[in-house]
Amino acid sequence: MTSDFNLDLQIACTGHDLPEQQAMEHWLQATLSGLRERAEVTVRIVERDESRQLNHQYRHKDSATNVLSFPADLPAELDIPLLGDLVICAPVVNEEARQQDKTREAHWAHMLVHGTLHLLGYDHINDTEADIMEQLETDILTKLGFPPPYDA
16 A cells, blocks of 8 residues: 555535545555555546536547546656546446446446556557556456456
8 A cells, every 4th residue: 555645535516326435545545556655636526517528628528528637747856746636427437337237336446546547657548558557457456356347
């Protein structure tokens, strides 16, 4: 586990079945373990409208999406553990869990792991990067007791 970790959780939606903050912290720490000793992450849980607006503004896609990652862009000389921000759209994640026949908890864990790996610089733009990132996600999630996220 990371020795110095802080989660700033912002809930900007209502009426959704959300994981407990303690579970989210556990999933984030499992992702950061061995990759980052100190980290501060903001997770903002939103409705479709905010997700769609941010996805349009930053990715030029006019739809809500499950998770958006905004890595911190700080000068190297600053010794601040800020890793970045994740914006998770609760209705999209819960709907995807139902559509993919996954437990809500497993899919939320996957979205937090996936988004945090993006904050750490991992991506899935090409097949090689996707293979590396997907294997890391699978390793982390199975260690947490969840099924592999990419099994059909």
